[in-house]
Amino acid sequence: MTLPIAQQHDFSEVVQLIDTARQKSYQAVNTLLIELYWQVGAYISGKLAAAQWGDAVVNQLANHLAITQPNLKGFTRANLFRMRQFYETYRHDEKVSPLVRQLPWTHNLIILSQSKHPEEREFYLKMAAQERWSKRELERQFKGALFERSVLNPAKVSPLVTQTHPEALNIFKDSYLVEFLGLPGNHSEADLHQGLLAQLKLFLLELGRDFCFVGSEYALQVGKQDFALDLLFFHRSLNALVAIELKVGRFEPEYLGKLSFYLEALDRDHKKPHENPAIGVLLCANKDDEVVEYALSRSLSPALIAEYQTQLPDKKLLQAKLHEFYALNIGTEEQP
Numbered sequence: 001m002t003l004p005i006a007q008q009h010d011f012s013e014v015v016q017l018i019d020t021a022r023q024k025s026y027q028a029v030n031t032l033l034i035e036l037y038w039q040v041g042a043y044i045s046g047k048l049a050a051a052q053w054g055d056a057v058v059n060q061l062a063n064h065l066a067i068t069q070p071n072l073k074g075f076t077r078a079n080l081f082r083m084r085q086f087y088e089t090y091r092h093d094e095k096v097s098p099l100v101r102q103l104p105w106t107h108n109l110i111i112l113s114q115s116k117h118p119e120e121r122e123f124y125l126k127m128a129a130q131e132r133w134s135k136r137e138l139e140r141q142f143k144g145a146l147f148e149r150s151v152l153n154p155a156k157v158s159p160l161v162t163q164t165h166p167e168a169l170n171i172f173k174d175s176y177l178v179e180f181l182g183l184p185g186n187h188s189e190a191d192l193h194q195g196l197l198a199q200l201k202l203f204l205l206e207l208g209r210d211f212c213f214v215g216s217e218y219a220l221q222v223g224k225q226d227f228a229l230d231l232l233f234f235h236r237s238l239n240a241l242v243a244i245e246l247k248v249g250r251f252e253p254e255y256l257g258k259l260s261f262y263l264e265a266l267d268r269d270h271k272k273p274h275e276n277p278a279i280g281v282l283l284c285a286n287k288d289d290e291v292v293e294y295a296l297s298r299s300l301s302p303a304l305i306a307e308y309q310t311q312l313p314d315k316k317l318l319q320a321k322l323h324e325f326y327a328l329n330i331g332t333e334e335q336p
Contacts, residue, residue, distance in 0.1 A: 011111045027102070034101045034108070041087030044080060074105070086112060093118070099125040106135050110142070116319070119325075120147045128177050132210045144177045148318035152325060156289070157304040158296045164277060165238055165302065175282065175307040176206050183310045192308070193230060196246075210236040218243075220265045229262050241266050241278040250304055251287035253295040260301040 047053035062077040063094075071077075089112060090097045100108055101123075107128055115121040124147065128138050154172040161168050180202045181195035196203050197216055204211055214232040221227070231244040243262050247255060259280040266278040280303040292305045 027103055030104055031101045034103075034105065037083045037105065038087055038100075040075075040080070040332070041083035042087070042091070044084045045087050046085070061205060082109060082112070089121075089137055093122075096122050098317065099129055102129040104135075107138055110135070110138055114142050115147075119151075123147045123150070131205075134207075137205055143315065144179075145310055145313050145315040145318045148315070148322045149173070149175055149313065150336070151305075152321055153289075155304055155306065156287075156292050156296060158299040158302060160302045161279065162302060163306060165240070165279065168279065168304075169237070171208060171210075171238065171309075172281070172304055173306060175309055177312065178203065178206065178308050179311055181310065185310075187248060187310075192246050192248055196231070207233070208235075210238070211242065212236065214241070220262060220269070222261075222265050227262070229266075232266075235279075238276060238279070239274070240276040240280060241271060242285055243278055244281045247282060247284040249285055250293060251282060251284040253291065255282050255284075256299055256301070256303060258297055259303055260299070263301050277302055279303070281306060 044053070044058060046060075047057070048055075059077045059079050064074060065072055065075045086100070086108065089203065090100055103111075103125065111121055111124045111128070115124060124138070124141070127133070127146070129143070130268055133141065150173065153170040155169055155174050157168060178192075178196070178199075180199055182194070183191060183195060187195075189328065193216070200213060204213065212234045214234055216231055217228040218232040219226065220229055229243050230246045233242040233244065234240070235242050243266060245255070245259050245262070259282055263278045263280045273276060280301060282303065282305045284305065286306055286307055287305055296303070296305065
């Protein structure tokens, strides 16, 4: 039996209430569990630091818990030492310690084991909590060296984006990974477009949590001419439409003119009164950063230029570059 539309809406609201309650319940249980691991880690850390225990005693504790609490999971010798490391890593960091309680233990272990810098740990803790990444997505972002790419290559935006949407610098990226498309080296714009639509859920994960899909080849009519925008999204926190134009070649300055035209059409004819001006993204196969800087510096449109990458980057190379970046910055700060 098909329910009336109004009744479907009423029922969907009840389902939403149930889902919200479940999420809150899960979060409450997770917070308690992480707090328990924190306290156990603190206890073990204190005993070892005071030389009241040796490493062998931790092994004895694990065996004792296995015998006396047979249904208790997660308190192996290895995990007990991880709890100690967890506590000792974050105990003096007032900014980060609240974040760890928002994430599952598996997420915390991934971040703890794979991060090389305190800044990297903080970055992934914030992003994982904000984007609500699954374990699989968190591991993918580590493999894709998101932290290294974000530090070494921040988003390239026009001055107007910085003025009207300063928070956009933390939302958009300089490069987007679309390795999940499996595109060949000689792919066409149509291949890229169709692949993104076919894997839209994964593409939305790569874009970020607050992006909502609006349409593909979105129709824009200006005068007596019809135009089609490649992809149109809406960003909830920016409260703005986001137009994405796809280019399978290198960025060329003239592309900005067409994108600006599309943004003007969106603002005049499609933007709702309560929304902010639309933002444009040129997603290209590659770009010359100096050309990008010149092109954006005089642009009067809220636009940015980014690359798409069809393969995971060389993480070791990026880590080496990041090490050089930190060494250079430290050396600069130490100079009188």
